Amino acid sequence: MTGRDSREAAFDRTLGHVLRAGVLLAAAIVAVGAVVYLSRRGMDPVDYQVFRGAPPEFRSVRGILTGVQSMSGRGLIQLGLLFLVATPVARVVFSVAGFIRQRDWLYVAISTTVLMLLAASLFGG
Amino acid sequence: MTVLGLTALVATGSVAAGLLGALTGLGGGVVIIPLLVIAFGVDIRYAIGASLVSIIATSSGAAAAYVEEGYTNVRVALVLEIATALGALSGAGIAVYLRTDVIAITFGLVLIYSAVQALRPPSSEALADRPDRIAAFLRLDSSYPTSAGTRDYHVRNVPTGFALMYGAGILSGLLGIGSGAIKVLAMDRAMHLPFKVSTTTSNFMIGVTAAASAGVYLRRGYVDPGLAMPVMLGVLAGSMIGARLLHRAPPARLRQIFAVAIAGLGMEMLYRGMTGTL
Numbered sequence: 102m103t104g105r106d107s108r109e110a111a112f113d114r115t116l117g118h119v120l121r122a123g124v125l126l127a128a129a130i131v132a133v134g135a136v137v138y139l140s141r142r143g144m145d146p147v148d149y150q151v152f153r154g155a156p157p158e159f160r161s162v163r164g165i166l167t168g169v170q171s172m173s174g175r176g177l178i179q180l181g182l183l184f185l186v187a188t189p190v191a192r193v194v195f196s197v198a199g200f201i202r203q204r205d206w207l208y209v210a211i212s213t214t215v216l217m218l219l220a221a222s223l224f225g226g
Numbered sequence: 227m228t229v230l231g232l233t234a235l236v237a238t239g240s241v242a243a244g245l246l247g248a249l250t251g252l253g254g255g256v257v258i259i260p261l262l263v264i265a266f267g268v269d270i271r272y273a274i275g276a277s278l279v280s281i282i283a284t285s286s287g288a289a290a291a292y293v294e295e296g297y298t299n300v301r302v303a304l305v306l307e308i309a310t311a312l313g314a315l316s317g318a319g320i321a322v323y324l325r326t327d328v329i330a331i332t333f334g335l336v337l338i339y340s341a342v343q344a345l346r347p348p349s350s351e352a353l354a355d356r357p358d359r360i361a362a363f364l365r366l367d368s369s370y371p372t373s374a375g376t377r378d379y380h381v382r383n384v385p386t387g388f389a390l391m392y393g394a395g396i397l398s399g400l401l402g403i404g405s406g407a408i409k410v411l412a413m414d415r416a417m418h419l420p421f422k423v424s425t426t427t428s429n430f431m432i433g434v435t436a437a438a439s440a441g442v443y444l445r446r447g448y449v450d451p452g453l454a455m456p457v458m459l460g461v462l463a464g465s466m467i468g469a470r471l472l473h474r475a476p477p478a479r480l481r482q483i484f485a486v487a488i489a490g491l492g493m494e495m496l497y498r499g500m501t502g503t504l
Contacts, residue, residue, distance in 0.1 A: 113293045113300060121290035124283065128462055135233075135455050143230040147452065149262075152269040154447025161445065175451035182279060182454055186440040188286045189433035196304060207364070211304050215434070218311035222438040 112199045119195045123188030127181045134177025141174060190219060229452060232266065237456035239265070243280060244464025248288035249472060250484045251425030252406040253432045254280030254461045256491050268453065270503045275448030278436050280461040281406075285433030287465035289426075295473070297426040299368050299419065302381060306391045306412075310405065310435050313395020326400055330499030333397060337492030340411050341485040347421070347477075360384040370423050371473070379420055387417040398435055401495070406432045407488045421477045425484070 158164040159179045168176020193216050200208040243257035250256075255277035262268035262276060292298045357380055361367060366381040390412035398405035406428050413424035443449055472480075497503075 110296065113296065113298075116300065117290040117294035120286045120293070124286045124290070124462060128459060131455055131458055134451070135459070138452065138455070139230060139233065142452075143228065143233075145229050147227060147229050147232050149266070149268040149272045149450070149453060152271045154271075155275075155450040157447075159449075159451055160447050178451040178455045179449070182449065182451075182458065185279065185282050185286070185458065186437045189282060189437045192286075192289075193307075193434060196300070208301065208304065211308065215304055215307045215311060218308065218315065219434060219438050222311065222315055223441050 108203065112203070115199060116192055116195060119192055120188060123184065123191055127184035127188065130181030130184060131178050132181075134174045134179075134181060136174070137172065137177060138174025190216075190223075193219060233452075233456045236262070236266065236453065237460035240280065240457045240460025241464040241467075243457075244284050244287065244461035244466075245468040245471075246464075246483070246487060247280070247284035247406075247461070248429060248465040248468030249425070249475065249480060250406075250487050251410045251428035251432075252484070252487055252491070253277075253429070253436070254284045254457075254465070255406075256487050256494075258457060258461070260490075260494055262453070270498075271446075271448050272450050272453055275443050275450065276453050276457045278440060278443050279449060279454045279458050281436040282433045282440070283458050283461040284465040285429055285431075285436070287462045288469040289430045289433065291466070291469035292426040292429065292472070295371060296376075297370050297422055297472070298430045299366065299370075299381075299423055299427050300430070301364065301368070302366050302413070302417075302419070303427050303430045305364055305366070305384070306387065306409070307431055307434055309388045309391035310395035310398070310409075310431065311438060313392040313397075314399040314435065314438055315395075317396035317399025320396075324400065327499045327502055329397070329400055330495045333401065334492045334495030334497075334499060337407055337488045337495060340407070341489035341492065344411065344414070344485045344488065345481055347481070358382050358384065368423075370420055372420075377420075379423070380418075382418045383416045387412050390416055395435065399439070405435055407491055410484065411488075421480060422472065425480065426472070 158168055159175055165176055165179040169180050196212040200212055239261045243254040246257055247254040258277045258280045259273045262273040263270055361381040361384055369376050369378045394405040394408035409428035409431055410424050413419045413427060414421055
């Protein structure tokens with residue numbers, strides 16, 4: 102038995118919607134942050150030759166959220182990047198849900214395993 | 227240079243990176259790292275952070291179209307993602323015992339060798355229509371669109387593909403980039419997937435691989451918002467253009483582009499291994 106049936110195609114469309122919504126939301130937030138950042142700092146000189154690391158407030162979720170509250174352009178950019186990182190993770194979550202709906206227990210197990218391994222490396226590292 | 231000037235130039239280069247990344251399944255990193263390091267003198271750590279952002283943006287930006295059009299084999303991707311995730315976890319654990327420069331040089335040589343191999347499609351004997359028991363159990367066989375209509379294909383050598391993906395996971399944990407190349411090669415060479423299925427399924431998978439290590443890079447300060455912003459927006463635009471072009475691109479031409487790209491990646495790995503900039 103080969104080929105994709107209509108249920109599978111509908112499932113693929115759902116995954117496509119999740120991915121597209123995730124990146125467009127992320128891009129919109131980054132774009133707003135870019136406007137704020139460029140309007141304030143556009144004429145400043147930049148230099149990335151020496152590694153100092155991103156400012157500490159933009160290295161953690163809590164710091165980024167604080168930056169967003171004070172309408173920091175770079176805080177908004179980092180928030181958009183967090184949404185970008187969350188998009189592939191959301192895709193795996195939707196895969197699990199999709200396979201549960203299809204009662205495809207083999208792939209419920211496989212996609213759940215992927216999700217657990219992903220969580221282990223996201224929160225363990 | 228001013229912030230505005232750098233933003234405009236990096237965004238322009240990133241469009242090209244996203245386009246190439248989406249068509250080859252390699253992600254944007256192949257272009258982003260040399261572009262930032264060589265053309266703009268950016269420190270390699272900032273470049274690695276930007277590359278990570280570009281991989282996720284290319285993957286998710288192009289994957290929506292590829293999945294809907296039926297190129298991506300979602301089941302193959304999920305099965306192999308177990309192997310890459312396991313590899314990435316063990317890669318982080320063994321990193322302290324290994325010399326990353328030796329690994330980078332070895333990987334560079336393997337990529338240059340693979341570039342020559344990748345130019346030739348797998349032999350017709352290998353494409354023989356015998357079903358594979360493991361692939362049948364996992365229901366991996368599928369179909370994909372071609373210029374001559376929808377075509378069915380069989381998946382082969384799942385254990386070999388799984389083992390190679392485990393290796394790809396270890397490497398991406400150790401070196402930060404390069405896992406897309408092994409993913410495409412494993413699916414194309416070992417598992418005998420059609421080339422466009424291999425590249426789009428790799429493209430689908432690399433976002434998850436990159437997202438898994440995003441937390442580490444963010445905490446280390448590799449992801450600078452001023453640099454990541456033009457990379458993300460440019461790469462995303464490029465990947466969406468690339469996804470529209472794939473339908474018309476002849477597979478033989480895609481193989482050539484892929485071969486040139488991984489040869490370039492191989493040379494980059496040799497250089498970084500020899501200069502110790504990992």
